[in-house]
Amino acid sequence: MGFLSNLFKKEKEVYSPVDYNRVFDNTVIDGIPVERLDIGLLNVPTGQIIVCDPLVFSDAQPFTKTVAPGKYPVTIYIAKTPDAGDRYAVACLEIKPGRAEKWVLALTKGQDTSQLKNEGDYFGFPVDAGLGGFLDSQTAAVYDKFLDDFQKNNPNSNIYDDFFAAEFKKNAADQDDPNDIGDWVNFTFPGTDLNITMFHSGYGDGMYPAYWGTTNDEEIVSLVIDFMVLFGEW
Structure with missing residues (x-):
């Protein structure tokens, strides 16, 4: 019975202390202007979503919850901070129209919420190249091959400097400003309809x-990434 009870034990849900509807509903939060930026659609053919730093994503796993x-x-919700300029604060993948009534920590396989002892503790994804992004698990395999092929064909190159930098530049607000390198990419892999979104990660x-974001009936409305710009380290 012990084995079976553990097998079917429901994982304890962990909630965000932040109601992200504040971000969606307001143009100013705690005195900081917030600007909305739409960067297009993400193709999610399997319903299994990965969130990661797309330049160091090799061991990233999809979340256990799935969507259609x-x-x-x-x-993207951009905080126009007084001291650090424009910072990407929250990224939202909208699954369906509607208003989330709670915000449940997204988990990958093997993450045990009983290990989170203190209020505000969370499992997150590591950022080491200053970027975050959404992609489908099927796209992850295509992206992995894309990176391998690029490295084989360009052994002394860097995937960001020698490929993605030009893609980011396409979305620069001022194409003539050499210091405006662009802050986001929605890139479709050649020969497919699979894409990955990449964007700057808050303060880095x-x-x-x-x-x-779910209703009280557990219906998924959205998936958000919090880059800890507007609400800090709780």
Whole structure:
């Protein structure tokens, strides 16, 4: 009975202390202007979503919750901070229209919420190249091959400097400003309809959580990444 009870034990849900509806509903939060940026759709053919730093993603795993396959809009909420300029604060993958009533920590296989002892503790994904992103688990395999092929064909090259930098530059606000290198990419892999979104991660490297926005009936409305810009380290 002990084995069976553990096998079917429901994982304790961990909730964000932040209601991200504040971000979606307001243009100013605690005196900081917030600007919305739509960066297009993400193709999610399997319903299994990965959140990661897309330049150091090799061991990233999909979340245990899944969504219906489809194409979903990605929106960035930019905090126009007084001291550090524009910072990407929250990224949202909108699964369906509606209002989330709770924000549940997104988990990957093997993450045990009983290990989170203190209020505000979370499992997150590591950022080591200053970027975050959404992609489907099927896309992850295509991306992995894309990276391998690029390295084989360009052994002395760097995937960001020698490929993605030009893709980011396409989305620079001022194409004529050499210092405006662009802050985001929605890149479709050649010969496929699979894409990956990449965007700057708040103040840079760190460990960042993702939360499912759900109704009280457990219906998934959205998936958000919090880059700890607007609400800090709780």
